[in-house]
Amino acid sequence: MAASAGGRPARIAVPDILAAGRELGMRRLSVKAVAVRLGVTATALYRHVDGRWGLERLVGEDILAQLRLPDDPAHGTEAHLVSFAMRLREFVLDHPGLAGYLQVLFPRGDGGQRLLAAEVEALGRRGYAADAAIVLSSAVASLTIAMAASEENSIAAETADGAGLERERAAVWQRLSRDDQLGPAHAMLPRPSRPEYVRLLLTASIRGLVAECPPGRPVAEMVAELAGIGEN
Numbered sequence: 001m002a003a004s005a006g007g008r009p010a011r012i013a014v015p016d017i018l019a020a021g022r023e024l025g026m027r028r029l030s031v032k033a034v035a036v037r038l039g040v041t042a043t044a045l046y047r048h049v050d051g052r053w054g055l056e057r058l059v060g061e062d063i064l065a066q067l068r069l070p071d072d073p074a075h076g077t078e079a080h081l082v083s084f085a086m087r088l089r090e091f092v093l094d095h096p097g098l099a100g101y102l103q104v105l106f107p108r109g110d111g112g113q114r115l116l117a118a119e120v121e122a123l124g125r126r127g128y129a130a131d132a133a134i135v136l137s138s139a140v141a142s143l144t145i146a147m148a149a150s151e152e153n154s155i156a157a158e159t160a161d162g163a164g165l166e167r168e169r170a171a172v173w174q175r176l177s178r179d180d181q182l183g184p185a186h187a188m189l190p191r192p193s194r195p196e197y198v199r200l201l202l203t204a205s206i207r208g209l210v211a212e213c214p215p216g217r218p219v220a221e222m223v224a225e226l227a228g229i230g231e232n
Contacts, residue, residue, distance in 0.1 A: 012038055014048050014058070021059035026097025031055055057109050060101040064111030067091050071122040077215075080122060081136070081206045085144040086199060092148040099149035106141070127215030136213050143205055147198055
């Protein structure tokens, strides 16, 4: 948005900031970048958003508002959480930079709170108390977001220098193949696609979480038992 006729500063509103932020995306989002796109000073933005944190929250929560997580009543707890995780993963990867936003603090606004409330209700229909549902859904979301962030970094590396990354991978495989123990074992491993690999890891993790946190088990009891493992 350029300066208005007569040299007066351009007037902006929150919807203008939000639109510019969505166009930039979370990965490129900053007060300076939005100001440049709108043709105003950073000071003009500060009249509408509380600095970088406020800008991130404005755009991040608007993006999260688009995420829908259907609940199939035919799914048990494990199947439901795997479906939740894979849908969340796909959405995060479709919005580069969103993983970093979610890793800092969740929920930070209405969009995140709506998602958390919906998931607590879904687990409530499967017999979970609200506190256990928050723990379980938050654990699954944290694992999913962390894995999506790792995937996003790999995708960015492939985009920046795919040939170089492939050479590095080949060098790793060659080094492993020369090891008498690791080489044969590595050659026998399956080669799932990235989504398949993520689903395998998330399913295994979710299966363990559900086993430790079944409906009706007090959260404090579960935490106390897990905290004592490996201490002695």
